[in-house]
Amino acid sequence: PWEGLTGTSSRSPFQSSTWDISTWLLLMEEEEEEEEEEEEEEEEEEEEEEEEEEEEEEEEEEEEEEEEEEEEEEEEEEEEEEEEEEEEEEEEEEEEEEEEEEEEEEEEEEEEEEEEEEEEEEEEGRRRQSIR
Structure with a gap:
């Protein structure tokens, strides 16, 4: 793994006479920094994904609420229509x-009128007989 860093040796940098420890430490620090940066980026990506998921959930909830409201309105309208009917x-x-009732009253009036007419006719008949 150390080949190319020392130029010739494949032994550890600590065993190499040409290896400079400060260079090795710098490389290790850079590697650690890179790893930390990658971890931070991954965390940020995860946070963004979580935020997006939350937003989607909120949108879905809003849509569901709207649908429920629409259904309630439709039900109310139907009830109103039924009441009107x-x-x-x-x-x-x-x-x-x-x-x-009016027809019955008219029939009763007609019957009364007929009775009155009959009575009048009867009275006239009596008068005629009494005249004779």
């Missing part, structure tokens, strides 16, 4: 009852 039916029934 019931009211109309009741009004029609009342009108029909009123018409029936």
Whole structure:
């Protein structure tokens, strides 16, 4: 693994006479820094993904709420329509009852008039007989 760093040896840098320890330490520090940076980047990416997921969940919840509201509105409208229809039916029934009552009253009046006419005719018949 140390080949190329020392130029000739494949032994550890500490065994190499040409190896400079400070250079090796610098390389190790750079490697650590790179690893830390990579870890930070990964953490940031994970945080971003989590935020995106949260946003998506919030959007889904909002959509669900909107759908529920729409359904409630539709139900209310249907109920209102049903109530209106019931009211109309009741009004029609009342009108029909009123018409029936009027017809009955008219029939009663006609019957009374007929009775009166019959009585008058009977009285006239009696008068004629009494005149004779």
